[in-house]
Amino acid sequence: MTGSGCCFAAGLLLLIGLTGGDPIPRPCVTPSGSAGQCVPLEQCSNLYAIKQLSPANAKNDLLKRAECDVLPAGKGVCCQPERIFALPEKCGLASYDRIANGNETAVFEFPWMALLMYRDTLEDELTPNCGGSLISDRYVLTAAHCLTENAHSKLEFVRLGEHTISKQEDCNNYTLDGVVELDCAGPVEDVAIESVIKHSDHRRKFGGHDIGLIRLARKIVFKGD
Structure with missing residues (x-):
């Protein structure tokens, strides 16, 4: 290869190195x-x-x-x-299969989570007894046992956007360049229920097939990104 050919090849390799690879x-x-x-x-x-x-x-x-x-x-x-930190190429395996006694999640971290609100017919009070996940603009996925009503408890509506029940306003606080800033969520949204669907083979006594759907009375308008 001539001298000019070697220089061209070296320049091409340098160009490839500068335009590809890790940042x-x-x-x-x-x-x-x-x-x-x-x-x-x-x-x-x-x-x-x-x-x-x-x-x-x-x-x-x-x-x-x-x-x-x-x-x-x-x-x-x-x-x-x-x-600065580098993200791993692969996610690890969770050590536990339950979230009880785990870490508190941040506001906005799981915006699809839903709270199921029940009416206590004896005390005439609203209580949150189950959770679910918003899987579309009309359906919430939950457990079948959460849809089984009894004489003293009736599923009333689904609450979206809740993080801490005891707080009127849910906020994250973070520090950017030494300044503490608050990032707060908007008000919760209570949505009426049109119908519920339980797995046909679910039996509360045995616990299997514990899955169900809630069809909301209206479509949800998704907010943010």
Whole structure:
């Protein structure tokens, strides 16, 4: 190969190296004036958490101010070095198959969770006795035993957007560049029930086939992202 051919090949390899492969961290300055590194958003723990847990209107301004260009090509965020972490390629296996006595979830973390509210016919009070998951704009997936009424308890409606029953307003608090900020959820939404469907083979005494559906009285309008 001639000298010019070798130079061309070397240049081509260099170009390939610069336009592919893992992102290269670059020095940058955070919105607060601190030294940082420009990395993909997923590698910056505090900003990534804000993206995951905050609704769009609250997070967009925060992420926009931290935006920077990351090599080889694309957008990243300016992150303080001690807050950089690498996500594993594969998720691990859970150690427990129950969530009792586990960690409290953050507001906005599981927005599809639903609370089933029951009317105590003896005390004429509303009580939350079961949960479910919103799986479409009209259906909630739950356990069949939650749909079995008795003389003293009647399923009244489904509550969406609840996090802590004892609080009027649910908020996350996080620190960005040394400043503590609150990110609060909107009011809960109570939705009437049109009908319920239990697995035909469910028997409360034996516990098997414990699955059911709730059809809501109206379609849900999804909020945020």
